[in-house]
Amino acid sequence: xxxxxxxxxxxxxxxxxxMFNVDSEAKRIIPGRGVKGVISPFDxxxxxAGLKLKEQHGGQVTTISLGGKGTEDTLKRSLHMGxxxxxxxxxxxxxxxxxxxxxxxxxxxxxxxGTYDLIICGRxxxxxxxxxxxTGIAEVLGIPCITLVRRIEVVDGPSLRMERLTEDGYExxxxxxxxxxxxxxxxxxxxxxTAMAIMAAMSGKIPRWSSQDxxxxxxxxxxxxxxxxxxxxxxxxxxxxxxxxxGETVEEAAVNLALALREDKVL
Amino acid sequence: xxxxxLTEEQLALQTMARDFAEREIxxxxxxxxxxPDPRDCFQWDIIEKGSQIGIRTLTLDRKYGGFGADSLxxxxxxxxxxxxxxxxxxxxAQTLKFVQMIQWMGTEEQCKRFLIPFREDPCxxxxxxxxxxxxGSDHMMPYTGxxxxxKTVAVRDGNDWVINGMKHFISASNRSKLLIVFARTDKDxxxxxxxxxxxxxxxxxxxxxxxxxxxxxxxxINNAEVFYDNVRVPNENVLGxxxxxxxxxxxxxxxxxxYAGASVLGTARAAYEKxxxxxxxxxxxxxxxxxxxxIGMMLAEMFIGLEAVRNIVxxxxxxxxxxxxxxxxxxxxxxxxxxxxxxRIVRMAMEIHGGLGxxxxxxxxxxxxxxxxxxxxxxxxxxxxxRTGTFLARGI
Numbered sequence: 001x002x003x004x005x006x007x008x009x010x011x012x013x014x015x016x017x018x019m020f021n022v023d024s025e026a027k028r029i030i031p032g033r034g035v036k037g038v039i040s041p042f043d044x045x046x047x048x049a050g051l052k053l054k055e056q057h058g059g060q061v062t063t064i065s066l067g068g069k070g071t072e073d074t075l076k077r078s079l080h081m082g083x084x085x086x087x088x089x090x091x092x093x094x095x096x097x098x099x100x101x102x103x104x105x106x107x108x109x110x111x112x113x114g115t116y117d118l119i120i121c122g123r124x125x126x127x128x129x130x131x132x133x134x135t136g137i138a139e140v141l142g143i144p145c146i147t148l149v150r151r152i153e154v155v156d157g158p159s160l161r162m163e164r165l166t167e168d169g170y171e172x173x174x175x176x177x178x179x180x181x182x183x184x185x186x187x188x189x190x191x192x193x194t195a196m197a198i199m200a201a202m203s204g205k206i207p208r209w210s211s212q213d214x215x216x217x218x219x220x221x222x223x224x225x226x227x228x229x230x231x232x233x234x235x236x237x238x239x240x241x242x243x244x245x246x247g248e249t250v251e252e253a254a255v256n257l258a259l260a261l262r263e264d265k266v267l
Numbered sequence: 268x269x270x271x272x273l274t275e276e277q278l279a280l281q282t283m284a285r286d287f288a289e290r291e292i293x294x295x296x297x298x299x300x301x302x303p304d305p306r307d308c309f310q311w312d313i314i315e316k317g318s319q320i321g322i323r324t325l326t327l328d329r330k331y332g333g334f335g336a337d338s339l340x341x342x343x344x345x346x347x348x349x350x351x352x353x354x355x356x357x358x359x360a361q362t363l364k365f366v367q368m369i370q371w372m373g374t375e376e377q378c379k380r381f382l383i384p385f386r387e388d389p390c391x392x393x394x395x396x397x398x399x400x401x402x403g404s405d406h407m408m409p410y411t412g413x414x415x416x417x418k419t420v421a422v423r424d425g426n427d428w429v430i431n432g433m434k435h436f437i438s439a440s441n442r443s444k445l446l447i448v449f450a451r452t453d454k455d456x457x458x459x460x461x462x463x464x465x466x467x468x469x470x471x472x473x474x475x476x477x478x479x480x481x482x483x484x485x486x487x488i489n490n491a492e493v494f495y496d497n498v499r500v501p502n503e504n505v506l507g508x509x510x511x512x513x514x515x516x517x518x519x520x521x522x523x524x525x526y527a528g529a530s531v532l533g534t535a536r537a538a539y540e541k542x543x544x545x546x547x548x549x550x551x552x553x554x555x556x557x558x559x560x561x562i563g564m565m566l567a568e569m570f571i572g573l574e575a576v577r578n579i580v581x582x583x584x585x586x587x588x589x590x591x592x593x594x595x596x597x598x599x600x601x602x603x604x605x606x607x608x609x610x611r612i613v614r615m616a617m618e619i620h621g622g623l624g625x626x627x628x629x630x631x632x633x634x635x636x637x638x639x640x641x642x643x644x645x646x647x648x649x650x651x652x653x654r655t656g657t658f659l660a661r662g663i
Binding site: 077080196 | 280283286287319321336
């Protein structure tokens with residue numbers, strides 16, 4: 001199987017909120033010094049899903065990401081997990097964009113990679129949580145898209161059998177290949193990096209593809225391709241109000257807590 | 268020029284070890300430490316998991332299928348592992364340095380005979396047996412009288428050597444598959460001429476283990492007694508040269524001191540990080556205690572102590588592989604400086620926790636017990652200082 005995994009570098013979502021500044025004027029979020037760029041956590045699940053399928057059915061896994069120079073570190077981490085190839089789509093050349101433009105750029109990059117059986121994305125990136133890029137890529141490439149997948153199997157055909165999360169459980173979905181799947185964190189626990197994979201990655205170089213390299217449509221990528229208009233960006237004002245809920249017994253306190261939460265429309 | 272930036276490879280190994288420590292080592296640390304029987308504190312599962320990601324074979328040469336990490340990179344990894352748990356980290360560190368030792372001193376035939384099975388078996392650990400009830404740090408003394416040193420003897424018999432004696436306090440010996448035995452081969456010569464190293468597989472008839480010592484700290488690695496009762500090994504199992512065992516061990520000290528310093532550094536960093544987090548969230552007198560100058564100053568002192576130790580550990584690790592820059596004074600004092608500084612850091616971290624610091628569930632008292640182990644381990648600090656003093660006196 002030829003599997004492509006789309007990954008994104010995001011500011012470490014585990015970093016405390018006070019390490020970020022919001023520039024409302026420029027409508028930008030500025031991570032503070034010391035906030036590292038990491039693979040968006042759902043994308044690590046996507047890599048793990050790809051590696052597991054490769055181990056079961058053979059083939060290779062390629063990661064692809066749109067970003068700046070720092071994104072190379074993110075792609076390297078995927079190599080250290082056992083991915084064979086990684087490609088960087090140069091954001092300097094392609095320009096920053098929203099989900100629409102990013103989907104077009106990634107779709108062009110994937111097309112340049114050649115044939116593929118499966119594209120895997122995380123369900124959403126941990127910075128903006130938009131969850132639009134995966135479906136966008138599938139739309140551009142004209143392939144089936146199955147979102148919120150918690151289990152993937154390759155069955156006879158070959159085709160895919162998946163469990164897809166719904167609000168009250170899951171549904172089983174079958175799909176031909178090629179297809180695009182977005183995965184949730186329920187699907188697996190991403191593996192650790194290994195010394196062997198680190199050693200293997202040292203000999204390779206990550207290609208950096210420009211807009212021309214992938215024959216990107218300039219009207220659909222970068223600033224020109226942006227379809228989102230950001231009106232305002234600000235830190236949410238948080239009012240803290242501490243209320244102690246008691247009771248004669250622990251049980252009574254628990255009941256009172258539940259009632260208070262319902263009163264406040266939390267439950 | 269001096270550069271302090273790590274290479275891409277070192278950063279990747281550091282991240283790998285840190286993730287492994289966070290995900291696999293930390294969750295078992297306090298639980299295993301609390302078990303009353305010291306044998307139960309050791310866990311094979313963690314060794315196998317470390318093997319799966321290549322930690323156990325990190326120093327194994329690439330020609331034998333390992334990563335071939337240098338001593339600085341290994342020290343960086345050891346710090347991360349020991350930040351998860353000192354005992355687990357030292358279990359790996361011991362094997363990592365003895366693999367280096369075999370590669371440095373062993374013949375090609377010995378490397379193939381012992382290190383290829385080592386590579387293949389995820390539970391293959393290696394221990395060196397040196398310390399005895401009556402001898403340990405005196406191997407480092409600037410004194411070479413016949414009345415000191417190992418009482419374990421090896422006597423030549425045809426093509427074989429027959430080893431008799433007893434060792435104790437030996438790290439991971441009861442869990443290892445290969446023992447490096449430090450034995451006296453000539454009673455009429457001082458220890459710098461009459462000691463020899465032997466490679467002894469644990470299944471060799473006559474090898475047995477006694478009690479597993481019940482230690483205050485570093486409990487996730489076992490330390491045990493080892494008995495050699497007419498243990499017969501061929502001459503091909505001599506590691507290095509007959510009679511030069513002490514000098515060969517000195518070669519090992521170059522990297523060993525860096526790893527020992529890195530080990531206790533990991534413990535101190537774990538204590539510091541817990542104390543820093545606690546100080547930011549614990550409110551007393553209307554504000555987080557880190558905003559009280561007394562606490563802020565303690566944390567500042569702890570921070571720079573860690574930086575100082577890390578710098579000396581990295582230098583010791585680097586010079587271990589760059590003999591033209593090697594300074595035996597730095598090697599000797601690295602462990603002593605690291606263990607004294609780190610013990611103080613952990614004690615301050617415990618004080619910052621106030622009454623909680625002595626509660627077992629918080630884990631600070633465990634870190635203090637761990638840090639205490641390195642005040643004597645790998646040579647007492649006083650003995651290392653004496654040794655360094657003799658270097659200074661001789662103008663070395």
